[in-house]
Each structure stands twice: as structure tokens, then as C-alpha cells.
Amino acid sequence: xxxxxxxxxxxxxxxxxxxxxxxxxxxxxxxxxxxxxxxxxxxxxxxxxxxxxxxxxxxxxxxxxxxxxxxxxxxxxxxxxxxxxxxxxxxxxxxxxxxxxxxxxxxxxxxxxxxxxxxxxxxxxxxxxxxxxxxxxxxxxxxxxxxxxxxxxxxx
Numbered sequence: 001x002x003x004x005x006x007x008x009x010x011x012x013x014x015x016x017x018x019x020x021x022x023x024x025x026x027x028x029x030x031x032x033x034x035x036x037x038x039x040x041x042x043x044x045x046x047x048x049x050x051x052x053x054x055x056x057x058x059x060x061x062x063x064x065x066x067x068x069x070x071x072x073x074x075x076x077x078x079x080x081x082x083x084x085x086x087x088x089x090x091x092x093x094x095x096x097x098x099x100x101x102x103x104x105x106x107x108x109x110x111x112x113x114x115x116x117x118x119x120x121x122x123x124x125x126x127x128x129x130x131x132x133x134x135x136x137x138x139x140x141x142x143x144x145x146x147x148x149x150x151x152x153x154x155x156x
Contacts, residue, residue, distance in 0.1 A: 017083045018064040020071045022125055027065050028052050030124050034105055078126035090133045114153030
């Protein structure tokens with residue numbers, strides 16, 4: 001007997017990622033420039049703009065930004081890769097790294113590892129955006145271990 005979930009996935013993507021920021025106009029500008037997003041929507045509470053939605057040009061995903069002081073617990077994510085994006089190609093990583101360099105945006109450069117290539121780009125608040133271009137199979141189970149010599153992967 002077949003069920004709906006066996007023939008159709010329950011989830012087909014991620015609609016949005018919401019990130020806390022300290023300076024909303026600065027972050028809106030940064031995300032629009034670095035990721036080529038469009039400022040799509042703003043959220044006003046008690047007369048203050050406290051959030052914004054940014055959408056990619058194809059409408060495939062959006063990033064919501066919310067003033068940190070308006071978030072529960074005032075989260076600080078400095079140095080943490082709260083989200084990872086899948087670029088369309090390895091070339092897209094080169095384009096992104098080049099854009100960051102032209103804009104004077106700090107980035108890690110593109111690291112090639114056993115799972116594929118990835119750059120990390122900290123936003124103005126230090127929250128890390130990670131981009132994975134997977135080249136290793138994702139059908140099995142892989143353990144990636146950080147060693148003094150670098151990343152070592154083993155796949156089952």
C-alpha cells in the first residue's frame with residue numbers, strides 16, 4: 001500500500017531562513033549586494049521597522065532579517081554557520097568569492113575538502129553563511145573528522 005509520503009516528498013525546500021541582526025538597514029544592504037537578493041517586504045511593529053524579507057531573483061528562497069532586540073533571547077550567532085546554501089555550480093562559488101572581494105567583504109576563500117568545495121562568508125554581525133558545492137556522493141553515510149592534517153572523510 002502506497003502512502004502520499006512514499007510517492008511525494010513532504011518537504012520540497014526551505015522557504016526562508018530568519019537571522020537576527022543588530023543594524024537592519026546595514027544588513028539589508030549587505031545581503032542584497034553580496035547575494036544579489038531583492039528587498040521584498042518589511043515588518044513594522046509599534047511603529048518601528050523591525051524585520052525585512054529578502055528574496056532571490058528567481059523566487060526560490062528568501063532570507064528574513066529581524067532586529068536582534070526584537071528576537072526572543074537576543075541571539076548572538078557570531079562565528080556560527082547557521083545556514084548553508086547549495087550553489088548552482090563550482091563556478092558560482094568563484095563568482096561569489098569574486099563579488100565579495102570586489103565589495104571588500106571578508107570571506108574564507110574556497111576550501112576544497114572531501115565533501116566538495118565551500119566558502120564561508122560572515123555577515124556584518126559575524127553570522128557565517130556557508131556555501132556547499134557537493135562533489136562527494138550524498139546517498140550513503142559519511143563521517144568527516146577534523147584532524148591536525150585537515151578534514152578526513154570516510155563513507156559507509
